[in-house]
Amino acid sequence: MAExxxxxxxxRLPLSAPSARSGSGLVTAARRFRxxxxxxxxxxxxxxxxxxxxxxxxxxRLQKTGSVFxxxxxxLRTGVVPKPLWFDVYAAFPPLREPLYRVARPRRAAAxxxxxxxxxxEDEVRAKFYKVYxxxxxxxxxxxxxxxxxCQRFVEKYNELKEEGKIExxxxxxxxxxxxxxxxxxxxxxxxxRVAQQDHQDEEARDSALRLQLQTTLEELQEKKESRxxxxxxxxxxxxxxxxx
Amino acid sequence: xxxxVFSSLPAVDPEDRLxxxxxxxxxxxxxxxxxxxxxxxxxxxxxxxxxxxxxxFMEPYIFGCRLDQDIIDLDQTMQHLQLALNFTAHVxxxxxxxxFVSRNRQFxxxxxxxxRECGEYAHTRxxxxxxxxxxxxxxxxxxxxxxxxxxLSSLNNVFEPHxxxxxxxxxxxxxxxxxxxxxxxxxxTYPIPGNDDSPTAMELYCKLFKMTIIRxxxxxxxxxxxxxxxxxxxxxxxxxxLAESRA
Numbered sequence: 001m002a003e004x005x006x007x008x009x010x011x012r013l014p015l016s017a018p019s020a021r022s023g024s025g026l027v028t029a030a031r032r033f034r035x036x037x038x039x040x041x042x043x044x045x046x047x048x049x050x051x052x053x054x055x056x057x058x059x060x061r062l063q064k065t066g067s068v069f070x071x072x073x074x075x076l077r078t079g080v081v082p083k084p085l086w087f088d089v090y091a092a093f094p095p096l097r098e099p100l101y102r103v104a105r106p107r108r109a110a111a112x113x114x115x116x117x118x119x120x121x122e123d124e125v126r127a128k129f130y131k132v133y134x135x136x137x138x139x140x141x142x143x144x145x146x147x148x149x150x151c152q153r154f155v156e157k158y159n160e161l162k163e164e165g166k167i168e169x170x171x172x173x174x175x176x177x178x179x180x181x182x183x184x185x186x187x188x189x190x191x192x193x194r195v196a197q198q199d200h201q202d203e204e205a206r207d208s209a210l211r212l213q214l215q216t217t218l219e220e221l222q223e224k225k226e227s228r229x230x231x232x233x234x235x236x237x238x239x240x241x242x243x244x245x
Numbered sequence: 246x247x248x249x250v251f252s253s254l255p256a257v258d259p260e261d262r263l264x265x266x267x268x269x270x271x272x273x274x275x276x277x278x279x280x281x282x283x284x285x286x287x288x289x290x291x292x293x294x295x296x297x298x299x300x301x302f303m304e305p306y307i308f309g310c311r312l313d314q315d316i317i318d319l320d321q322t323m324q325h326l327q328l329a330l331n332f333t334a335h336v337x338x339x340x341x342x343x344x345f346v347s348r349n350r351q352f353x354x355x356x357x358x359x360x361r362e363c364g365e366y367a368h369t370r371x372x373x374x375x376x377x378x379x380x381x382x383x384x385x386x387x388x389x390x391x392x393x394x395x396x397l398s399s400l401n402n403v404f405e406p407h408x409x410x411x412x413x414x415x416x417x418x419x420x421x422x423x424x425x426x427x428x429x430x431x432x433x434t435y436p437i438p439g440n441d442d443s444p445t446a447m448e449l450y451c452k453l454f455k456m457t458i459i460r461x462x463x464x465x466x467x468x469x470x471x472x473x474x475x476x477x478x479x480x481x482x483x484x485x486x487l488a489e490s491r492a
Contacts, residue, residue: 063414068434072417085392086419089335092268095328099434107301118309
């Protein structure tokens with residue numbers, strides 16, 4: 001549309017038309033190139049040192065204007081530079097996004113296109129597990145690629161029991177704990193129902209938590225003893241890893 | 246005079262054919278088979294930095310944020326990696342100079358040995374101001390600048406964009422770079438969104454670049470040898486009288 005406005009002139013008068021700035025960018029850039037390249041000092045130096053030097057000297061160092069490809073294409077069109085090696089390759093296989101310079105301004109607070117959080121259905125079970133049992137009996141061993149943590153086993157057992165459908169929703173959590181106990185993994189409770197209570201008497205709270213812990217461990221020991229008597233002696237070896245004696 | 250003119254013509258045509266032939270295929274060097282999604286996942290390429298370090302322009306390449314840690318979208322990484330390796334292979338095929346740049350001191354030796362093994366160059370030390378922009382004064386007048394810069398980590402030691410990215414854009418040199426979630430991918434011609442801090446990921450990238458470059462160079466050698474054989478056959482079978490009548 002700009003070219004149609006002034007067909008007789010070989011160029012447009014760009015500076016007085018700020019609205020057409022994006023369209024005239026190419027023209028103004030080309031004018032700037034002309035000033036940089038075709039000056040008398042360059043011609044003299046070329047005569048002294050040979051063609052290769054002048055060809056190497058010509059170029060466009062405006063990394064904020066257009067991409068490497070667009071600048072090189074324009075330089076080739078004016079004929080000041082020999083065709084670089086990569087030009088045809090880029091033309092045949094362009095990148096997914098043209099590498100234009102963008103100013104990295106900090107975004108306003110209300111970011112509409114922010115990165116979504118990654119959440120799964122099992123996260124509810126995991127959150128409850130960590131709240132009740134803390135970080136689990138054994139640490140994560142990330143050197144193995146297919147490592148399954150206690151929490152992951154818990155979640156899988158939970159899903160299995162849920163799919164079976166025999167147990168109700170409220171009891172599912174405890175049933176999973178018991179099922180894991182039966183397969184040899186002991187879980188120590190961290191301290192129950194301290195969520196919304198901010199007690200002034202911290203010592204009392206600590207004592208009560210300790211007492212609860214003792215109770216639960218004693219209960220578990222008793223359960224284990226009973227289950228040990230029922231189980232065949234081979235399974236006793238799997239229970240050696242538990243911390244409580 | 247006529248004989249020399251005629252003998253010069255076939256020299257240009259096969260050369261162009263040699264260079265134009267690979268551009269017709271979408272994946273001439275078959276770089277797709279060098280890596281798979283599982284390889285990228287096992288090498289922990291999808292692990293980004295924490296949410297607070299995220300660069301705004303990396304948001305389109307991030308799959309999601311899990312417990313405040315950014316996870317890079319490996320489907321996009323596959324596409325970008327294929328394009329980048331393809332470009333590198335074509336540049337190596339055309340006997341271009343490739344310069345590996347990284348300021349990550351943990352992998353400096355790995356990158357230098359990778360460059361040595363594939364016959365290209367590496368610069369993993371302090372980048373002096375005018376290495377590209379003032380090359381003719383620093384190195385002399387006849388120096389040839391690299392045709393491709395490969396950034397295996399696009400930040401320098403103070404977590405700012407490496408100066409070479411801007412300088413390569415200034416000197417109209419295309420760049421290929423691994424961009425993590427805290428990097429600016431704007432000026433890099435072929436960015437590869439991926440982790441640049443894990444040893445497994447860096448070893449994977451080095452292995453991929455080395456294999457692509459070696460493959461491209463060997464294909465070039467084969468093509469040249471093949472062409473020489475063809476031209477020898479032609480010169481054996483062609484009659485000098487017939488040649489002049491053609492011209």
